[in-house]
Amino acid sequence: MAGADVAATAVLNGLAVGLLLFLTAAGLSLIFGMMDVLNLAHGSLFLAGAYLAWWVGGDRQTWPSLAAAAGAAVLVGILGGAVLALLAAPLARRSHLEQALLTLGVALIAGDLFSALFGDDVRATVPPPGLDGTITVAGWTYPRYRLVLVVVGAVLAAAVYWTVERTLLGALFRATVADRDMVAAIGMDPRRARVAAFALGAVLATLAGLLGAPIYHARPGLDLTILVLALVVVVVGGLGTVRGPLLAALLFGQVESVGQAVLPEFASFLLFGALAAVLVVRPRGLFGAATAGAAR
Amino acid sequence: MGAARINRRTLLGFAAAVGAAGVTGCGNSLGGATANAAGGATIKIGLVIPQSGVYAPLGEDIRRGWELWLARNGGKLGGLRAVTVVADEGEGPQTGVPAVQQLLQRDQVDVLVGIVNSATALGVRDLVGGVRKLLLIANAGAGEITGSGRSPYIWRTSFTNAQVAAAMGRHLAGTGLRRAYAIAPDYVAGAEAIAGFSQAFRAGGGTIAGESRPPFGKTQDYQPFLSRIQSSGAQGTFCFFGGAESVAFVKQYAQFGLSGRMPLYASGFLVEGGVLAAQGDAAVGVLSTLHYTAELDNPANVAFRTAYRAAYQVAPTVYAVQAWDAAAVLSRALEKTGGARDGDSLARAVEGPADSPRGPWTFAGQSPRQSFYLRRVESRGGELVNTVVSDLGPLDAEA
Numbered sequence: 101m102a103g104a105d106v107a108a109t110a111v112l113n114g115l116a117v118g119l120l121l122f123l124t125a126a127g128l129s130l131i132f133g134m135m136d137v138l139n140l141a142h143g144s145l146f147l148a149g150a151y152l153a154w155w156v157g158g159d160r161q162t163w164p165s166l167a168a169a170a171g172a173a174v175l176v177g178i179l180g181g182a183v184l185a186l187l188a189a190p191l192a193r194r195s196h197l198e199q200a201l202l203t204l205g206v207a208l209i210a211g212d213l214f215s216a217l218f219g220d221d222v223r224a225t226v227p228p229p230g231l232d233g234t235i236t237v238a239g240w241t242y243p244r245y246r247l248v249l250v251v252v253g254a255v256l257a258a259a260v261y262w263t264v265e266r267t268l269l270g271a272l273f274r275a276t277v278a279d280r281d282m283v284a285a286i287g288m289d290p291r292r293a294r295v296a297a298f299a300l301g302a303v304l305a306t307l308a309g310l311l312g313a314p315i316y317h318a319r320p321g322l323d324l325t326i327l328v329l330a331l332v333v334v335v336v337g338g339l340g341t342v343r344g345p346l347l348a349a350l351l352f353g354q355v356e357s358v359g360q361a362v363l364p365e366f367a368s369f370l371l372f373g374a375l376a377a378v379l380v381v382r383p384r385g386l387f388g389a390a391t392a393g394a395a396r
Numbered sequence: 397m398g399a400a401r402i403n404r405r406t407l408l409g410f411a412a413a414v415g416a417a418g419v420t421g422c423g424n425s426l427g428g429a430t431a432n433a434a435g436g437a438t439i440k441i442g443l444v445i446p447q448s449g450v451y452a453p454l455g456e457d458i459r460r461g462w463e464l465w466l467a468r469n470g471g472k473l474g475g476l477r478a479v480t481v482v483a484d485e486g487e488g489p490q491t492g493v494p495a496v497q498q499l500l501q502r503d504q505v506d507v508l509v510g511i512v513n514s515a516t517a518l519g520v521r522d523l524v525g526g527v528r529k530l531l532l533i534a535n536a537g538a539g540e541i542t543g544s545g546r547s548p549y550i551w552r553t554s555f556t557n558a559q560v561a562a563a564m565g566r567h568l569a570g571t572g573l574r575r576a577y578a579i580a581p582d583y584v585a586g587a588e589a590i591a592g593f594s595q596a597f598r599a600g601g602g603t604i605a606g607e608s609r610p611p612f613g614k615t616q617d618y619q620p621f622l623s624r625i626q627s628s629g630a631q632g633t634f635c636f637f638g639g640a641e642s643v644a645f646v647k648q649y650a651q652f653g654l655s656g657r658m659p660l661y662a663s664g665f666l667v668e669g670g671v672l673a674a675q676g677d678a679a680v681g682v683l684s685t686l687h688y689t690a691e692l693d694n695p696a697n698v699a700f701r702t703a704y705r706a707a708y709q710v711a712p713t714v715y716a717v718q719a720w721d722a723a724a725v726l727s728r729a730l731e732k733t734g735g736a737r738d739g740d741s742l743a744r745a746v747e748g749p750a751d752s753p754r755g756p757w758t759f760a761g762q763s764p765r766q767s768f769y770l771r772r773v774e775s776r777g778g779e780l781v782n783t784v785v786s787d788l789g790p791l792d793a794e795a
Contacts, residue, residue: 106623109652113619159676220452222643224674234653241653316616317647317674319640321450325616360620367620368582368611 105240110357116246116315118353119253123308124326125333125345126260127301133277133340134297137188138196140203143327144210145180145302149173149309150318151214154223161228161314173306181302185295207323215320223318232314245314252311257346260304264342273297277340332371336378338385347386348378439476439730439737442483442499444510445534449487450639451512453670454715458510458534460708461716465723468703473723474730481505485516492516493523500527506737507532509722514538514585521547528739530729530746532722535715538584542762542793549739551746551762553721555687556793557585557636558592560663563685563768564634565593567788568661569600576661577605577630579621581612581641589636589663597634605630615641618648626654636663643674650678659683664782667773669713672780679780682773687766688714688754689782697753711781717753724749763793 128142152173157165187206191199226232227245234241264270272293275283283290309316309326316322333352337344352371359370366373378386443462445455459482466478481503483495492513499505500523508524508531511517517536524531525547533541533552537560542552568576578593580586586609594604606628608621625633633654637645646666649655655678664686667679690701690711700720704712729745730737748758748765757766767790771782 106627109619109623113617117617159673215448215452220448220450220456221670222640222674224643224647224676226676234651236653243648243651245651317640317643319450320452321640325614357617357620361623364608364620364624368614 106361107358108240109242110361111354112242112250113246114353114355114357115350116249116253116353117356118350119250119257120308120312120315121329121333121352122257122346122349123253123260123304123311125330125337125349126257126342127304128330129334129337129339129341129345130264130273130297131301132334134273135185135188135192135294136196137191137298138200138203139184139188139301140200140327141180141184141206141210142301142305142330143323143325144207144214145177145305146309146312146326146330147214147318147323148176148180148210149306149311150313150316150322151218151223151309152176152306153310153313154225154318155218157225157228159224160226163228166228169310170307173310174303177303177306178299180306181299182295184302185298207327211320211323214323218318220320225313225317227314249311249315256304256307261342261346263300269293269296329371332375334385336375336385338387341387344385344387437476437735438479439473439507439735440479440481440503440505441473441726442496442503442505442508442510443480444483444485444492444495444499444508444516446486446512447482447484451485451487453639454512454535455485455510457669457713457715458512458719460704461712461719462509462534462723464700464704464707464716465720467707469723469727473727474733474735476730476735485510485512488513489515489519493519496520496523500524500529505529507726507742509719509726510534511536514541517541517550521550524549524739530726530737530739530742532726534718534722537588539588539793546762548743551725551743551759553725553764554718555766556592556763557588557663558595559763559791559793560665560685560687560768561589561592561634561636562596563788563791564661564663565596565598565602566600566791567685567770568632568634569597569602573602573631575603575605575628575630577625577628577633577658578607578635579625579633580609580636581615582609583612586612586636593634593636613641616644618645619652622648622652622654625658626652630658632659632661634661635666638665639671642666642671646675646682647678655681664689664714664771667771667780667782669715672773672782676780677775679773680775683785684771684773684782685768685788686714686771686782687757687764687768688717689769689771689784691771691781691783692753692755692769693784694753694755696751696755700753711779712753714754721749721752721754724752757790760792765790765792767791 124146131137131139152169156169231245231248233244235244264273276290276293280290333345333348337348355370355374360367445458446452447455483499485492485495511533512535514536517533531550535554537555537557539556539558578590580589610621649660660682662684664684667682667684701712725746729742732745733741750756755767757764768788770785770788772785773780774783
């Protein structure tokens with residue numbers, strides 16, 4: 101393989117993984133920024149999406165099964181988000197530690213439920229016909245599904261970015277992050293914005309899990325793996341923004357794929373090395389916004 | 397501060413309890429069958445298997461193999477009625493060691509069987525030695541367990557990581573393959589597999605074109621490693637992975653177009669049991685070495701396979717066979733000791749079974765000297781199986 105092929109593969113892969121990571125982390129950042137809730141059950145939503153893909157589509161997805169699973173994922177996301185919002189509401193004025201304990205408990209219960217429902221085996225699924233297989237260009241081979249993932253991920257990421265940065269709903273989100281009391285004072289109900297943010301974030305995580313199922317394979321423990329990655333992205337990107345996690349996720353995607361290709365002996369340390377490097381330079385993350393909590 | 401004191405005191409009490417257990421020897425450890433209300437003597441077995449976490453599917457197979465042997469032998473081991481107490485080993489020594497402790501102290505078991513994780517097996521070495529009870533390892537493959545620092549009470553009916561990999565190294569060198577790439581996760585078992593393979597492959601005249609050790613349990617995406625394998629100039633890839641990682645690796649190896657150019661060779665765990673179904677078509681054609689495959693046609697295995705399918709509706713796995721053999725070995729040893737269940741008597745009496753589904757094997761040291769089989773993944777009637785390509789002959793644990 102020539103150098104150009106290796107580079108193209110690594111960069112594309114970094115994009116595919118990074119965009120999935122962004123879709124997961126965007127919700128985490130929104131929820132934290134909007135509601136000041138640290139949601140440790142976020143990885144469970146991702147895993148729920150991955151299990152949905154397998155449960156609806158089996159080992160080999162079809163187009164109808166993918167559509168059905170996507171619809172179900174949106175419903176599960178809305179439901180999951182609503183339940184979490186309700187559970188977290190009484191803790192709204194309490195410390196992050198208590199919220200973390202609550203949502204971690206939810207994550208553990210969800211993990212056991214998944215095990216009971218789907219067993220402990222790895223549940224792998226193949227994308228629908230036309231999306232699986234590989235493309236070969238001049239001897240360079242690349243999995244087709246990952247290309248699709250780059251495109252779909254980019255579209256979804258753009259939609260999220262546009263919603264938060266360019267629409268009235270997004271403005272309300274951002275205003276709530278900046279000053280919750282002022283939003284209430286001008287006659288907007290911040291509670292509705294908060295539930296909307298929770299639902300949107302949860303739907304994004306569930307959809308990311310559905311899209312990621314053919315790569316990550318639904319299995320016990322995946323929820324915590326994804327949660328840690330998403331937390332790292334949110335910490336680096338800054339809380340309560342969308343732009344920050346987007347850049348951080350894309351950065352980490354590249355760090356993982358290009359970094360491992362260039363510095364294999366440091367594979368284990370790359371991600372957290374990058375995290376430490378960013379935090380030394382920018383302790384509040386790349387685009388850290390003051391959260392609603394700070395305004396109280 | 398108070399909390400810290402309580403913690404330390406609890407810890408001291410714990411340590412004292414462990415020490416005392418060693419001194420008092422936990423009740424009657426010498427011979428003598430205990431009579432029970434139902435009349436007839438019983439023996440209490442502690443089955444230590446993962447019932448939660450990533451190794452749970454292996455634990456399930458071990459439990460099935462164990463229970464099937466008892467069901468087929470009237471529920472008796474060496475003429476004694478067997479009572480099995482199951483404890484959850486979890487994912488590592490932090491849960492596995494307390495599980496063993498509980499079986500020894502609270503349940504007062506006579507013999508221990510099981511253990512998937514090598515760190516757990518090493519962690520209970522002194523516990524088992526302290527109370528002089530026999531432990532039959534039904535999976536854990538670290539060489540150290542039966543190596544130079546071994547306990548005389550810990551015997552294994554499974555394999556060593558190096559042994560399985562060496563079988564492949566020896567075979568590949570014999571086929572005239574010159575350059576191979578080796579990849580395994582960055583932890584003890586992975587290192588042992590790479591070492592076992594490389595040593596045997598080099599001894600046969602082969603060259604290792606390169607090796608990679610992806611971070612264990614943290615690698616989702618093997619693409620950077622696959623790129624390096626492709627540009628290494630190797631003619632084939634040897635790998636050792638298990639569980640979810642084996643699914644990810646096999647699928648990505650096919651997705652990135654390597655399986656067409658460089659055949660994938662592996663320690664058999666890569667394509668054994670539940671993970672094979674998850675890998676699907678991506679696994680077809682993978683060649684692996686293992687001391688068992690459900691496709692073996694010796695009479696013992698045909699009977700075992702039929703009974704296993706009837707009981708559980710799936711093909712048996714190597715993990716089930718290791719537990720089945722543990723029961724057979726223990727039963728035979730109890731016959732020889734006349735029902736004495738202390739570790740010293742049993743350790744003198746253990747011997748490899750002549751009618752194992754994997755073919756007859758013997759103990760060399762405290763690990764099996766056993767035949768290895770070259771297996772190829774093929775699709776048969778919509779189900780993936782590991783067909784027998786050839787019998788590669790026996791190998792010691794210190795391969």
